[in-house]
């Protein structure tokens with residue numbers, strides 16, 4: 001199914017990213033939160049795919065159920081970690097049968113406890129190879145790939161990382177979704193450099209609203225994302241979860257407002273199975289109706 005319709009000029013696409021919960025309680029909590037988030041009629045909802053293949057089935061189960069309950073198009077993330085090409089094909093076949101419209105095609109991180117990505121025998125090495133597999137054999141899927149405003153941590157230079165991103169786009173990716181970032185200048189620079197390199201697909205900013213200081217420090221370190229000094233200082237003013245939530249939401253509102261004002265093709269919220277922060281941000285921005293972009 002085509003992704004292009006969400007990214008027509010003047011339109012602001014909206015998507016949410018979930019992860020597969022480990023317990024039945026976590027799963028019910030996820031659906032309750034997605035129900036709340038439906039207030040903003042997202043264009044599609046995605047679910048991550050765990051390293052080492054540990055949540056393969058769960059990912060498909062979650063996206064199928066989200067699609068069934070909320071009648072919203074869904075995307076399954078898919079990584080090449082731990083799978084042969086035949087296993088990737090099998091997953092794609094099952095996803096197609098389940099009615100999944102889009103695939104977020106990724107290399108993936110090494111399994112927990114390992115520091116270096118090691119390709120599986122009979123498997124793939126880079127995300128661009130997965131994009132090629134999908135385009136050749138499952139052409140009906142819309143394909144999204146990851147982009148890194150602050151450069152992927154394994155890349156020798158920003159230029160090389162961009163060349164590698166271009167390979168994914170040339171292989172047929174429709175949309176780039178960025179790693180989380182907290183300084184819009186990083187996104188704007190990245191978007192301009194993508195354009196200079198001839199990467200012309202929509203570059204959708206990924207937004208992770210901060211809801212706790214320890215959590216964001218861990219995630220930012222994991223993703224190689226910089227936390228601006230001004231943000232860290234403000235968060236550290238009080239050692240209090242409610243304060244961190246407020247500061248995080250305020251920052252995300254300011255950040256998202258800045259992105260919409262300058263013009264972005266869409267917003268991808270890393271909602272992490274929780275709705276309150278994203279709802280606060282979207283309600284605030286809807287009230288403002290920035291630049292004619294309606295949320």
Ligand SMILES: Cc1cc2nc3c(=O)[nH]c(=O)nc-3n(C[C@H](O)[C@H](O)[C@H](O)COP(=O)(O)OP(=O)(O)OC[C@H]3O[C@@H](n4cnc5c(N)ncnc54)[C@H](O)[C@@H]3O)c2cc1C
Pocket residue numbers: 047048049050051077078079104105106107108109125126127128145146147152153154155156160161162164165167168177178179180206
């Ligand atoms: C939006 C988004 C969603 C994500 N979802 C998940 C998820 O569901 N599950 C999960 O485990 N992880 C997920 N990740 C994390 C991601 O898997 C890691 O960042 C991983 O380290 C790189 O994946 P990639 O698809 O960007 O890899 P690639 O695009 O393959 O890049 C990996 C590294 O190799 C280099 N490279 C790429 N292609 C080539 C090539 N052909 N030749 C030489 N070098 C090359 C790149 O510059 C980069 O340094 C997500 C990230 C983002 C931004």
